[in-house]
Amino acid sequence: MLQVRDLDVHYGDAQALDRVSFDVAEGSIVAIVGANGAGKTSLIRTIAGMIRPTHGRIGYRGADIAGLPSHRVCNLGIGQVAEGRQVFPTLTVAENLDMGALLPRARAHRDRQLARVFAMFPILEERLKQTAGTLSGGEQQMLAIGRCLMGLPDLVMFDEPSLGLAPAIVHEMLRTIRALNHEGLTCVLVEQNVALSLKLADRAYVLENGRITLAGTGEELLADDRVRQAYLGM
Known part of the structure; x- marks a missing residue:
């Protein structure tokens, strides 16, 4: 569905991604998975069309989308739940969700997707008139996911969904990602929480200093001594 080949990204003279x-x-x-500063967010933002790569190919369903503007990438069916949630704090929950449904591909499906979001996150229906900035961190993450789903994506990239959340909420978010996947949604999960990510993943990659250094199934990387020593403290 998604093929990334030899992707390079630079910020001026500094290289953020090297032949990924x-x-x-x-x-x-x-x-x-990878540590802070490994290039994970740069990778997600490049796929999403927010950063133009200096080299490489991003294939989505057979078409090269590298360098396309972000609104076109979204309308092809690639959604993003950004690091730090990035809800519109002064808008209500209802207005945030409506923003997600503005994509041409999603407009005709607004009511169906809204019902889907409320079925998954009933608290959002209760908070419809509340401004997003007054929600708890966990509720804002639910809203960020819900807003993304309103765009009718086929593939969603989750950038650090556990960041800043209490452990119980983290497990709830990961259960939500698993449930969405069981419904047929393809998921890319970018996380510092290596153990939880690898338990959830069908396939996983370790990103270090802008390079992919290890690849395998989630189970294989969980059992890899290099991963255990570097990221799991074992």
Whole structure:
């Protein structure tokens, strides 16, 4: 479904991604794990069309989308739940969700997707008239996911969904990602929480200093001594 080949990204003279290549099969959960500063967010933002790569190919359903503007990438069916949630704090929950449904591909399906979001996150229906900035961190993450789903994506990239959340809420978010995947949504999960990510993933990649250094199934990387020593303290 998604093929990234030899992707380079630079910020001026500084190289953020160096010949990054990986695949995402349709219907799978793929984890990209690594420490802070490894290049994970740069990778997500480049796929999403927010950063233009200096080299490489991003194939989505066979078409090269590298360098396309973000609104076109979204309308092809690639959604993003950004790091830090990035809800519109002065808008209500209802207005935030409506923003997600503005994509041409999604407009005709607004009511159906809204019902889907409320079924998954009933608290959002209760908070419809509340401004997003007054929600708890967990509720804002629910809203960020719900807003993304309003755009009718086929593939969603989750960038650090556990960041700043209490452990119980983190597990709830990961259960939500698993449930969405069971419904047929393809997921790319970018996380510092390596153990939880690898347990969830069908396939996983380790990103270090802008390069993919290890790849395998989630189970294989969980059992890899290098991963255990570097990220799991074992």
